[in-house]
Amino acid sequence: MTFIHISETDLNDLHICCALGAKQYSAAIDAKKAWLSDRMKEGLVFYRLDDRAKVFIEYLPVEAAWAPIHAPNYMFINCLWVSGRHQGGGHATHLLDRCKEDAISRGMDGIVHIAGSKKFPFLSDPRFLKHMGFNVVDKVAPYFQLYAHKFHERGVQPTFKTNKPLPVKEHGIDIFYTAQCPFASGLISDLEAVALAKGIPFHTYEITSREEAQKAPSPWTTFSIFYNGTFQTHRMMSVTKFEDFLENISTRGTEV
Missing domain, CATH: 3.40.630.30 (Gcn5-related N-acetyltransferase (GNAT))
Structure with missing residues (x-):
């Protein structure tokens, strides 16, 4: 080929x-x-x-x-x-x-x-x-x-780099992402609906410039999920997996 x-x-x-x-x-x-x-x-x-x-x-x-x-x-x-x-x-x-x-x-x-x-x-x-x-x-x-x-x-x-990062919300889900991956940006509205249905605050931050990317709170700027201010995972996930993620988030630590 x-x-x-x-x-x-x-x-x-x-x-x-x-x-x-x-x-x-x-x-x-x-x-x-x-x-x-x-x-x-x-x-x-x-x-x-x-x-x-x-x-x-x-x-x-x-x-x-x-x-x-x-x-x-x-x-x-x-x-x-x-x-x-x-x-x-x-x-x-x-x-x-x-x-x-x-x-x-x-x-x-x-x-x-x-x-x-x-x-x-x-x-x-x-x-x-x-x-x-x-x-x-x-x-x-x-x-x-x-x-x-x-x-x-x-x-x-x-x-x-260890620049002072962009602020992360202290409560609920916070997602940082860029347009680099269609899956990342395409998932946002579906994930928001799941979180809000469960009464979990949901915030997103689309990184739209290299300057913002240099201050990202995670080195993986494509997609990163935070919960109550703490990094959780870089994984992009389906609605079903996100529902499971939210169900277990209080008992599960950061992905390692």
Whole structure:
């Protein structure tokens, strides 16, 4: 199979893998395409399998990344995704090699990516990252880890930023998200209805700029759930799973 590089001019004509065939996410997909278009002006690359499948990579220079990371002259991977029947076919390695070749050609010092202390949904598998030459260079509680693949020793040591974060509500559910993922923004109204039906205060904060992303209360700016001011999870979940989450939230601690 072949891979293609989707440019800004291709966005309206080609699918972007996320939320394939899900009509309820059409507005969120349009928002994702607008987000991608703006990021492509800043150097983002969207490279995917030439097939209607979720096999793709998004990356851009850290200086333009929507994540609280200090890693000048590094490439940041927004998303590395291989799903379904295409898993195990070497596609993730190909996608990562493409990113590495691009970063080297730009004279960069390495690549950084956010994952977890173990394999979590919606985050890359840390075992694969280590296999591909990445090492953990920084950590943020409860489980986020910053992985770096340094091309040489001249580059700086990447770190998470410790800026004063955006405020989190002290009562109820607080969700921070961006338009980067259609599932994240597409879920909000359904989750709100569930919380309000249970009498739980529900607040959302859409991060709409890189400057806001640098102050996000969680390093995973795509989607993060807080309860009574405490981080709970980065997992995007269905209505049914969110109902279960709310039922158990008083007895369950932060996801680890």
